[in-house]
Amino acid sequence: MPLWPVYTGTNEPHDGISTLPPPPPWRAFDGGPVLGAPAEGDASATSPDRTHRAETYRATPQTVQLVNAALYLRRPLLVSGPPGTGKSSLAYAVARELCLGPVLRWNITSRSTLHDGLYQYDPLSRLYAARQAAQVSPARAGLPETESGIEDHLRLGPLGTALLPYARPRALLIDEIDKSDLDLPNDLLNVLEEGQYEIPELVRTARHAPGGRAEVMIDGTDERAPVERGRVRCHAFPFVVLTSNGEREFPPAFLRRCVTLRLRQPDDTQLADIVRAHFDGEPDAYAQTLISRFLSRVGGGDLATDQLLNAIYLARSSDLAADSLDELAEQLMPYLSEAPEVDAF
Template sequence: MALWPVYTGSGTPHDGISRLPPPPPWRAFDGAPVLDAPGESDAAAASPDRVHRAETYRATPQTVQLVNAALYLRRPLLVTGPPGTGKSSLVYAVARELRLGPVLRWNITSRSTLHDGLYQYDPLSRLYAARHAQATTEAGIEDHLRLGPLGTALLPYARPRALLIDEIDKSDLDLPNDLLNVLEEGQYEIPELVRGARRTPTAEVMIDGTDERVPVERGRVRCRAFPFVVLTSNGEREFPPAFLRRCVTLRLRQPDDGQLMAIVRAHFDGEPDTYAQTLIDRFLSRVGGGELATDQLLNAIYLARSSDLGSKSLDDLAEQLMPYLGDAPHTDAF
């Protein structure tokens, strides 16, 4: 029986992902050979900060609904919103609750290309190795090739992997369009392996984040369980309609009083004290005047709890820690 919601936002790990219904017929994939996904306790799973973000993330009802829509439809989730609203933390929270293993992460820059996300191949190191070994055959290409985060996520895992494509709006104008076919078809080719497939039909290639090797047959990769893909954007640019219609879109807003209280409780393991509540109230009063990020508030609360400064010094420090992130009218906030 299908389970809705699969992702509950409770933060308690469970195996609900195994109770997803079959995908829509137009989103069914049949990649092989089927691979076991790495366990959640994999050594490369996450650094402490990522674990903390996963454990302390607090999802809104809208977030829970749209995460589940993306999971059921096997579609990427495009998350937009101001800085500090938890866009990148979301994928870690979902991966932890649904036990999807280590999150694969692709940080986008203006120079990022689709090729970077799929795989990296170093022909110069192969040429050097071939000369050193006095070998000229196609064998050994896989020793100089590693799958990227997107390429790894699209391997034929039995359970979906979690992939963060962070700050897609920083990319070159062509990247969203370049992603269309790969995300729609759930597959790609590695030409260097395709050319050598007659001699080496199965190549063992390294995956992103570890030295583990997986088999790739005849240079072609096709997913089996479509990955949970989160693309984040600060809303700094428009995306092509063809790209948007292939995504489920979640627009995050600045948290309200209740959400901020829940976030503070999660990060500091308890109710905020009187001064922390004062900082929360001041933060909320300033939100309408410009762009602020929740982690600015968390930084101010942490220092207030960890220092013995007087209230006037704390106020001055908090004001310096919580400047507007963009142009905003001058206000005497504190």
């Protein structure tokens, strides 16, 4: 009998991902050759700030249920909510608990395109390298593109790497999707639905490569992965977290293909638990006061939990008088929608 929940929210690493049942027939993928887990020595796997995020994340029961729904259904998880509610930290927490390896992260801007997430190819650097090689050995000037090292100038992006045929799902964070161009969510539909994509530069040159295979650099590391005939298809669908601050609406076709999780501002019990996790101990009297002040102000506008954590940290780490601490705490917890004050000259 499959284990439910696979992700428990306890932050204790385990191999529960191996107990997932087979995917629904309409979400089954057969990409190959199947790859093993990425190297744990990658820098993004040991980054102290990301490790701390994962260890201190506190999941609500609703979060646990919907993360497991996304894992079982092999669907992306669209996480929305106010700033500072732990949307991006969720990806690191799930990856750590389920031992999914380093989180692949794609930070979205208004200029981001689907191509950016899949792969980057630098034809100018390839042309320069080919000219340099021809000067050293004129006989190489007429070689096919693949033999002149086209794969050395191509690197898979976060999305492209996540869709490689790994035996276990990779974790992919697509952060702040609502900042994207209007077309990006629609452009993502086919790739996330089909779990595959093509690299035209490799498709064109596949006939020149032994077995049609190219060894391509992957995101976040100097390691390489085999790509056959320029086509990538996943084997285990990645655990994809898309975050949104709720600044825009998404097309119904996009929402239909996602499991949707709406995070809310934590209450006093949850805030105390978050403070306990970050500071490794019970909140002291002043921290409780700051929690109460934070909660009383939430109704007046958007506040982020890390604003509260910053105020508590300074209260614990400085010897400021109580009045100075109160004044500093007010300055550290402004409403996020307020425009900053500018001194007149």
